[in-house]
Amino acid sequence: MIELLASRSLYVLLFALLGIGLYMVIANQNLVKKLIGVSLFQTSIFLFFVAMAYVEGGSSPVVPAEENPGELLIASPLPHVIVLTAIVVGIALTAVGLALVIRIYSEYGTLREDTLREVRADE
Amino acid sequence: MSSVDLLPPLLVVVPIIAAALPIALGLWVDRAGWPVAALTTIGLFAGAVALSSVVYGDGRVIHELGGYPRAYGIELVADQFSTLIVLLVTGVAAGVLAYTRRGGPRGNTFYTAYLLLTGGLLGISLTGDVFNLFVFLEITSIATYALVASGDGPEAAVAALKYLILGTVAASMYLIGVAFVFMATGTLNMIELADAIPAAERPILIRAGLGFMIVGFTVKIAQWPLHTWQPSAYNRAPDGVTPLIAALVSTASAYAFGRLIVTVFEVETLASTPRAAGIVVTIGCVSVLAGTVLAVIQSEIKRMLAYSSVSQFGLVIAAYGVVVAGNSETAFIGAAVHLVGHGLLKAGLFLAAGLIAVSYDARTVDEYAGLAKDRPIAAGAMAVLLLALVGVPPGVGFVGKWYIAVGAVQSELWPVAAVIILSTMLTLAYAARLLEKMYFTPPAPVERPRPPGATATDGGSGVITAAFRGRGSPEDVSAGMLAVVVVAAIGAVALGFAGGQFAELLDPFLTEVFN
Numbered sequence: 001m002i003e004l005l006a007s008r009s010l011y012v013l014l015f016a017l018l019g020i021g022l023y024m025v026i027a028n029q030n031l032v033k034k035l036i037g038v039s040l041f042q043t044s045i046f047l048f049f050v051a052m053a054y055v056e057g058g059s060s061p062v063v064p065a066e067e068n069p070g071e072l073l074i075a076s077p078l079p080h081v082i083v084l085t086a087i088v089v090g091i092a093l094t095a096v097g098l099a100l101v102i103r104i105y106s107e108y109g110t111l112r113e114d115t116l117r118e119v120r121a122d123e
Numbered sequence: 124m125s126s127v128d129l130l131p132p133l134l135v136v137v138p139i140i141a142a143a144l145p146i147a148l149g150l151w152v153d154r155a156g157w158p159v160a161a162l163t164t165i166g167l168f169a170g171a172v173a174l175s176s177v178v179y180g181d182g183r184v185i186h187e188l189g190g191y192p193r194a195y196g197i198e199l200v201a202d203q204f205s206t207l208i209v210l211l212v213t214g215v216a217a218g219v220l221a222y223t224r225r226g227g228p229r230g231n232t233f234y235t236a237y238l239l240l241t242g243g244l245l246g247i248s249l250t251g252d253v254f255n256l257f258v259f260l261e262i263t264s265i266a267t268y269a270l271v272a273s274g275d276g277p278e279a280a281v282a283a284l285k286y287l288i289l290g291t292v293a294a295s296m297y298l299i300g301v302a303f304v305f306m307a308t309g310t311l312n313m314i315e316l317a318d319a320i321p322a323a324e325r326p327i328l329i330r331a332g333l334g335f336m337i338v339g340f341t342v343k344i345a346q347w348p349l350h351t352w353q354p355s356a357y358n359r360a361p362d363g364v365t366p367l368i369a370a371l372v373s374t375a376s377a378y379a380f381g382r383l384i385v386t387v388f389e390v391e392t393l394a395s396t397p398r399a400a401g402i403v404v405t406i407g408c409v410s411v412l413a414g415t416v417l418a419v420i421q422s423e424i425k426r427m428l429a430y431s432s433v434s435q436f437g438l439v440i441a442a443y444g445v446v447v448a449g450n451s452e453t454a455f456i457g458a459a460v461h462l463v464g465h466g467l468l469k470a471g472l473f474l475a476a477g478l479i480a481v482s483y484d485a486r487t488v489d490e491y492a493g494l495a496k497d498r499p500i501a502a503g504a505m506a507v508l509l510l511a512l513v514g515v516p517p518g519v520g521f522v523g524k525w526y527i528a529v530g531a532v533q534s535e536l537w538p539v540a541a542v543i544i545l546s547t548m549l550t551l552a553y554a555a556r557l558l559e560k561m562y563f564t565p566p567a568p569v570e571r572p573r574p575p576g577a578t579a580t581d582g583g584s585g586v587i588t589a590a591f592r593g594r595g596s597p598e599d600v601s602a603g604m605l606a607v608v609v610v611a612a613i614g615a616v617a618l619g620f621a622g623g624q625f626a627e628l629l630d631p632f633l634t635e636v637f638n
Binding site: 018022025031034035038041042045048049052078079082085086089092093096097100101103104107108116120 | 195254257258261262264265268269272277278280281283284287288291292295298299302305306311
């Protein structure tokens, strides 16, 4: 078991990061920190894709013109392309989320979820 | 390349590009949004009809984007199942657009979000690539968050933020599932995956991926207990927006889930996966019961209809479970019919609720008292839609439930059949409460004082009760708004007669999937 964890140390690290992100979303009362948790959660998945594409001893997936492609050892390019797209999506989501947080702050004057709940219950 | 091949990419690309126009043209022209949105939507609907005539005539249409073969590239696939959803999306979008011309929300930013949403939904329906599906899910979601947040008051922003956090985590869960499946098979194309998954060396990765995908879609489709974002999002969104997102966003996610089950993971592979069918059936059945019970105890109309969506989508998910457990074609037809029928019914019901809120100023069940006398057409249309939702034949709700129930009985999954009957009775409980208020309860005197001279300007004694209602008045409703609601009610009944045709249209798809 320990041997398995040691040989997959990057995956273990990334899933720990995933858990930390999810914990922040659930347990943190501050709305901005919740969004940071969402970002962390997403980023660990992106890193998971990148880690998956890594080939031991492989070079970056840029094929030189003169070499025979069959003899090259390169990292898989597809996950990298996927992650680029996913990063763009993640940035758009963070932007929308922060815009909503600004609106909530200007209306209620608080960023804390528990205070927000009290303010809304009073109305 | 024939011109038909170009239809799927055009259906996705045109609304997304057109989404930039209302804001760009808005710099020079004030009211640029509506004509752009109307032209695009009419074009999309025409395109969807043309596409469906080809798909139902000659079989499916496949377009490889950029000419890259399926092993590396992304392809768009229009087959019998996805074309049904394309028709629903474009049809409902056109109807809602006709409503918002007068009923609002207006403004160029609304039309931008509206077109972006339509493009994302069509992308979900047509894509043949599991990662591309994630991108379109997120495009749809971002547009939905913006639309929900455009509601009046700060509560809408809170509802939208809650939806954003839950929706993003859900979509990320789906992405983890994609990562696991990609790790095990090395491909992202749905058709390639169907061949690669049974042959995968490490089935444990496939199962983990499936588990993450199920959790992700359970949030996106709003299944109990992960539905909590949905009632407040539907309730706080503007009246013109709720029909759009209630009828389409969860429907497209439910369609995508069904697509994964029948095309990607395939029924046979899933049937041999331990407990997969049981988990899906349980999620669906529990949502059906929890959703209806929660709907019965609501007093606000829009919130009640939102909880009703939780239960109706539970039926679809339970039907998917029956498809896997019993290899049942009938249950799959039921799920497809119920997806389309529920989309149409919910669009009609939320449009009617918005119309009544504008013209009658009524938002809770108690305020609907005496509605039938004052607004006979709106009340009549709402009654027809409610009865169709309960499953009174010949409404379309009956056809879907019937196929699902028959499929469950054929597969000897008696609990599902029992849940369908029980949920029908509970649905009747909240529908009947509303019908009783509308038709048999005299309007209660309202605290508000009657504005002086109201009877004189209205010119008749029959409108006194309407004058009690304060700001709502029939003049705020255009004939177009009323016509859209009536068309939805007629469509709900007409589709009810077309149950056999659904089965015929889906037949080529079914023979491919279930053999």
